[in-house]
Amino acid sequence: METLILDLKKQIIEALNLEDITPDDIDTNAPLFVEGLGLDSIDALELIVLMEKQYGIKLEDPGKSKEIFRSVATMADYISKNRKK
Amino acid sequence: MGVYIQAAAQISVQNPLCDDWLDNPIQYRVPYQRAIEADYKQFLDPVASRRMGRILKRAIATSMTVVESSGITNPEAIIVGTGLGCLETTEKFLLALVQEGEEFLQPTNFINSTHNTIASHIAVHLKCNAYNSTYVHLGVSFESALLDAFMQFQLGRIHSALVGGHDEMIPNYFYILDKVGYWEGKLASECAVSFMLSDEPGDNPMALIREVVLLHNADEKRMESAINQVCERLGTERKEWVSPPSVKPVFGESFTSQAFEMYAAAVKMQRGLIADNILLINQYKGTETSLIFLSKC
C-alpha cells in the first residue's frame, strides 16, 4: 500500500501539473478538493483519466467520484480493491 | 475622438516587462526564438496556475502589469487578438489524439487550447465581468481586437479597456510553417503585449490612438485612399503621418507582432523619440491590411 500511495502521489503531481510540489508535500489523509490542494472539477476529470490509464478503473460519473477522490488515502484504498492493471 | 494608451507591457525575445530593448536590444542570429520568461511567481500562485501554459502566464503577467501601472483594476472590456491561440496545449491534445488514440485524453489540454481561454483567464484573474472577446484573424488579429475596443469607446459603452496581442510559437509549428516558406527569413518569435486603454489620459499617457482601419485584399491604391480618408476626417494632411521602421528585427515575427509595433511606437512617443503623428501600416501577406493612427498626447 505504501508503494501504491507514493506512486499515486507522483502520478497526481504529473497529471495535474503540480510543479514545485513533491510527494512529501501531499498529506495522505488531507482533503484534495476545496481545502488541502484546492483541486477543482477539471482536476477531478483528470483524476478519472488517471484511474483508467494507470489502473484500468472506469469511472463514468464525476459527481459520484467525490468520495473516492476525497483524499489520497481514499483513492489508494479504492484502487487496491478495484484495479485491473 | 481618441483613445489613450495609459500603460503597456511586453514579454518577448527581449528582456520582459521593461524597456531594455530600447537602448540595448538583444541580437539574435537564429531563425526561431522563444520568449524570455518573466518571474511569474509575483503574479500567480504556482498551484493556482498549474494548468496554465506559457502563453497564459504571459498574458496574465502583462495584464497585471498594466493594471498596476494605470491603476485601472476593473477595465470595462477585455479584448485579445491571437493568430494561432494556445499552440502548446493544442499540440499536446492533438499529439495524444493522433499518436495514442481517443482514450485517456486530458481535459486540461482541451480546455486550454481554445483561443478565447486567454481573455477568459485574464477575466477570471481580475474577476472582471465586462465585455470580453477574442479575435483570430491571421496577421491582423491584434488590430481586430484593437478596432473592437476603439468602437466600444466610440459608442460610449466603455471608459477603459485591456487589449492584448498574444501568440506563442512551438518548435513543431515553427517547423511546419518553415516547410511552406512562411517566415521569409524573419525571426520567428512570440508575442505577449497588453495595453490599458482609456478615454482619459491618466497621469502619464503614452500615446493617443486616433483611428484603426482594417482592409481586405487592398492594393496600394485602395490603401492610400483609406489613409487619405482618415487624414481628412482627422483634419490633418497625409504628409504629417510618419511610418517608422519596423521593430521586427528587435521583437521578431508572429501573427500578432503588430502589437509590438504599437508598443514600441507608444514607448518612443512618450519619450519624445519619434514623430508626433505615427501611422503603423501592416500589409499581411498581401491579403489583410491594417492602419493604426497614433498621435502624441
Next chain:
Amino acid sequence: MKVYVTGFGIISALGMGAGPTLGALFNRQSGVGPLRWLETMHSHLPCAEVPFSTQELRNMAGVAQDKIITRTALMGILALREALEMALWNEHKPLDPVLISGTTVGGMENSERFFMDFISPDTSHDKYILAHDCGVCTQMIADHCGHFDMLSTLSTACSSAANALILAADMIRTGRASTAVAGGSECLSRFHLNGFNTLKILDKDPCRPFDNTRAGLNLGEGAAYLVLESEESAKARGVKPICLLSGYGNACDAYHQTASSPEGDGAVLSMTKALKEAGLSPQQIDYVNAHGTGTANNDESEGKALMRMFGADSVPPVSSTKAFTGHTTSAAGSVEAVISIMALLHDFLPANLNYSNPMEMLSFIPVTDEKPLRPLSHVMTNSFGFGGNDTTCIFSKI
C-alpha cells in the same frame, strides 16, 4: 441607429437552407442521430451532422476539385450564399461590405488527419498547412462568395457567431460599414468531439435540455450568416428589411474555465445589456431561444439567470433548439439567431424536444407546444461559451 437584417442563410443537421430548417422545426424533426461522416471510436455518441459528405458540399458550393478547402469553409460558403441571395446582394451591390465570422475549429479536420505528416519531412500534405487557422477559413468563405472590404474572425467558443453579429452591428453603428454580414461556421472534428468527451458532458442519448434527467449535450455542426444593414443602405439597395437586430450584450461570467456560475451571473449581465441596448423591458420579450445545451451545469445556471432576469413567475416562453440542431458550437449564435428570426416572422415557438421532467430548482418549464399565446414582437437568443463568454441578441419585428 437601427440595424436591420436583410438576409440570412443556414445549413445544419436539419438540412440546407431556411426552408428545410423551418420544415424540420414545424414537424419536430430532430437532426440528431448516428454519425455518418466523422471517423471516430466514439461512433456511439449521437451527433447532428450536416447531411452531406464533404465532397457533396464541395459540389453544392461549386468549389473546384483541386482547391484546398475545409468542411467548415464549405458549410460557410453555402450559408453565406443563401444569405446574400436573400439580401439581393448581386442585384444591388453594397458599397462597403464587411464579413465577420466566428469559428474555433478552422481547418482542424484536415490538420488532425495530417499532423504527423506536417511535422515530418513528408511534404505530400503540406498544402493543408496554411488552411489550419481560423482567419484563413473566413478568407475562403468570403473570397468564394464575392468582394468584401474588410474581414475579421472571432473565436469565443460557443458564443463566437453571436459576437460576430454584435461586432458587425457595431461597425454599422459607428459608420464604418453600411452592410455587414456576420455569423459563424463549425464542422465536427475528432479534436472537438474528444475534447468535449473528456469533459464528460456528451449525452449517450439524444439530449434533453431543461429536463431534470438531462445528461449532457450532442455535438452538431453547421453554419449561418445574417446580412445586417443600415436603414439608408437597405433603402438605397431597394431591399426590404426582414427584422431588426434591436439589442445585444456581451459579458463575461469570469467564474471558471468550463463551468457557469451557479446563479448565472454572466448570463444575467448579457441579457440585461441586450435589453438596455434595445430599450425594452423584460416583459416585452415574447420568446427566449436559450443556450440550453442539456448539460447539468448550463441549464441550471441559465434557468436561474432567466428567473432572476424575468422574475420567477414571469419567465417568457423558453426553449432550446439544440435537440434539433445539436450544439453547433462556434456557429450556434447565428444558427439559433436564424431560428429565432424564423420564429419571430412566423409567430411560432420552436419546441424544446425530448422534455418530460421539470427541473426541481426552476419555476418554469420549456415550450413543448408550438402555439404561442400571442404574436411575437421581440425574441431573445442566448449563447454562452466556455470561458464565460456570454452573449445575448434580441431581434424585433419592424
